[in-house]
Every structure is written in C-alpha cells, then in structure tokens.
Amino acid sequence: MAEPSSVDPWGTVKIKDYDQLVKVFGIQPFHTVMRLMVEKGLPLSLHMRRGIIFGHRDFDKVIVSALERGEKAAVLTGFMPSGRFHLGHKLTVDQLLYYQRSLGVKVFVALADAEAYSVRRLPREKVIKLAVEEYVASMIALGLDPEKTTFYFQTNRGTPYYRLIQMFSGKVTASEFQDIYGDLTPAKVVAALTQAADILHVELEEYGGYKNVVVPVGADQDPHIRLARDLADRFSRDLGLKKPAATYHKLIRGLDGGKMSSSRPDFTIFLSDPPDLARRKLMAALTGGRATAEEQRRLGGVPEACTVYDLYLFGLIPNDRELRRVYEDCRGGRLLCGACKRMAWNLLEEFLKNFQERLEQAKEIAWKVVEAPSF
Ligand code: TRP
Numbered sequence: 001m002a003e004p005s006s007v008d009p010w011g012t013v014k015i016k017d018y019d020q021l022v023k024v025f026g027i028q029p030f031h032t033v034m035r036l037m038v039e040k041g042l043p044l045s046l047h048m049r050r051g052i053i054f055g056h057r058d059f060d061k062v063i064v065s066a067l068e069r070g071e072k073a074a075v076l077t078g079f080m081p082s083g084r085f086h087l088g089h090k091l092t093v094d095q096l097l098y099y100q101r102s103l104g105v106k107v108f109v110a111l112a113d114a115e116a117y118s119v120r121r122l123p124r125e126k127v128i129k130l131a132v133e134e135y136v137a138s139m140i141a142l143g144l145d146p147e148k149t150t151f152y153f154q155t156n157r158g159t160p161y162y163r164l165i166q167m168f169s170g171k172v173t174a175s176e177f178q179d180i181y182g183d184l185t186p187a188k189v190v191a192a193l194t195q196a197a198d199i200l201h202v203e204l205e206e207y208g209g210y211k212n213v214v215v216p217v218g219a220d221q222d223p224h225i226r227l228a229r230d231l232a233d234r235f236s237r238d239l240g241l242k243k244p245a246a247t248y249h250k251l252i253r254g255l256d257g258g259k260m261s262s263s264r265p266d267f268t269i270f271l272s273d274p275p276d277l278a279r280r281k282l283m284a285a286l287t288g289g290r291a292t293a294e295e296q297r298r299l300g301g302v303p304e305a306c307t308v309y310d311l312y313l314f315g316l317i318p319n320d321r322e323l324r325r326v327y328e329d330c331r332g333g334r335l336l337c338g339a340c341k342r343m344a345w346n347l348l349e350e351f352l353k354n355f356q357e358r359l360e361q362a363k364e365i366a367w368k369v370v371e372a373p374s375f
C-alpha cells in the first residue's frame, strides 16, 4: 500500500477512493461545511472532525441554515434488522447521539423489516425480535433517549406513510430503480419506494412536519438519497415536500481489512460478543505493523493500513490529542503492535462491559418504546 506523504492521523481508509466518490457522484466534500459550522458556533462531531464523514448533499442549505434560524430539524436513518448489531452500526448511532445531544435535533429510526422480509427473505418473527432486542435495545444502551427518539417498523408506520409509497410509484422510472439495485424484482422496487417514504414522510404534518431533514448514510445508500431528493422535487407542489440533506461516512473495516458485516463474524466486533471472543478477534486483527520488531522500530508502522487503528479512529480513543500521539508513535516506530493491541483491548473491554451491563434493561425498554408488528 502506498504511504501518504504527510502526517495525517485522520487520513485512513483509502482516502483516494472517497475523493473519487465525491468527484463522480456529485457529493459535496464535507470540510467546507465544517468551516461554516465553526463560523456559526455549531459543535462538530468526532466523526466530522476526523474526516470519517467525508461528504454531504445540501447539509449547509438544509441543516446549518435551519439551526441558524432556529427552525426545527430532524435526522432520520434506517437499519435492516438482518443480523447482530456491530461496530459498523454503532458509527451511525454515534451520529444520532450527536444530533440529539449536541444539536437538539429530533431523531427518527426506521426498522426496515419490510426490506428484510421481502428482499432478504428472512422470517418475520426473527426480523421483529432482532429489530427490538438487537437494534433498538443497542441504540438505547448506547445512550439514545427513548423519550426523544421515534423508532418505528416500516410495516407499522400507518396510512399517510403508505399513501406516499403508492403516490411515489406513479412518478419514478424503471431506470431510476436500476440505478439503485441493478436488477429489478418486485421486492426491490417496493423496498426502494418504502425507503423513499422513510426519508420523506417526516415532512408530513401527520408525522411532525419536519421540513429540514438529514439522512446520515454510507455511500452505498446514495442512490436511495438521490431517488428521495428527486421525489421531493416531483411532489414539492402537491405535498409541500422539500429536498432532504444527506451526509456520507466511511465504513469501518473488518478486522481482516475486508468488510465489517454480520455475515463475516470472525472479523466483526458485535456489541454483545462475550469478552473472550472479542479479545480473540482483536488479537488476530490485521495491523499495519512490520514483519519483525526490529524492522518496525526502524521503519515505523502504517496506521492507515491498520484495522486496530481504525477502531481508535472511529471512537475507541475519543480524545484527538491521544489519537494523534498513537498515530505518531506508530509511525515513529516507538509503539509496537503487541503493546498497541493490548491497549486497544483494555479500551474495548471497558466499552463492551459498560455496554453489556446496560443491554438487558435496554431490551425491556425497547419492547415498550416500539410497537412490534402483529405479524
Ligand atoms: N436500506 C437500508 C439498509 O440496507 C436501511 C434503510 C431503510 C434506510 N430505510 C432507510 C437507511 C432510510 C437510511 C434511511 O441498511
């Protein structure tokens, strides 16, 4: 892997590919928005500061200006309850926490059970249980305030939401769907329209009339964002819809450098992993270390290539100055991977322990704050 020319503790995860995304898809780079936010006295989140949130659409026009004018704003995202809750999901929840606590923005979370059932073909009972006990419970255990957060199942969201899906179906083309999913199946078409309704329904009076909406997603979800924004335009007159904003984040890598995903459990840290298991996964993680200790002292490690450094960067080390110190000690050959992994494990163990202590009670709360579908 090519090494970067300047010392940049934030610049991990193949930044070139993300620059490419910004160029090709017309996503705006996030750093200009950050400058604006600082000017306006708005706090930045850890993931903004560290360049993990790398792009946006209309975040300045929709969210920054809403906050400036004291208008109400909402953040909405969705999860497909198809596997266990892991560190990749936590990245999105950390952003929701920032909106809720630091900006006072209303939070909506869609549980994409319709998508899980129709596209992934998972059994209903399994999806419902996972959605409540893994997703909603984990989000509450991570600190989302259940009183201030609306969690809902897609299949339960009510008549006006479903009315949107029907209306949207008359104003989209087959090629728009192809952009989103490649091939077309009825399930995928319905899922795409349902997701557009997720993103846009909170603008309706029936759901609070939030006209300034931001959707934080990974770049893979951008076609959905484009569809929702186009539909907002097409229904601006009839329904008073306004284009939502979006932010795009980098994805945390799995511990082998590949994808972090429920389907790759050996390389994924689940928040409910027993400590022993999490420890074994971490100790086997791919680092940016050299072949021998001698070489590493001489040449230094490559944090950009290191999945342990990814954990730090994405929040395991919350303090920016400490993160920078680890970065520089690694590059300077003063920190070796064995000691570094032990430090990572101490931090991760503490986090998992605190989280898991809260999880059982959070499960009970979860069943009360979200209405589970009857079938
Ligand atoms: N399709 C998304 C996924 O696979 C889940 C989702 C459903 C979503 N509705 C949403 C994401 C609305 C963002 C906004 O993860």
Ligand code: SF4
Pocket: 287, 288, 289, 301, 302, 303, 306, 307, 308, 309, 330, 331, 335, 336, 337, 338, 340, 341
């Ligand atoms: Fe990664 Fe730490 Fe090794 Fe550097 S010292 S390569 S950050 S494990």
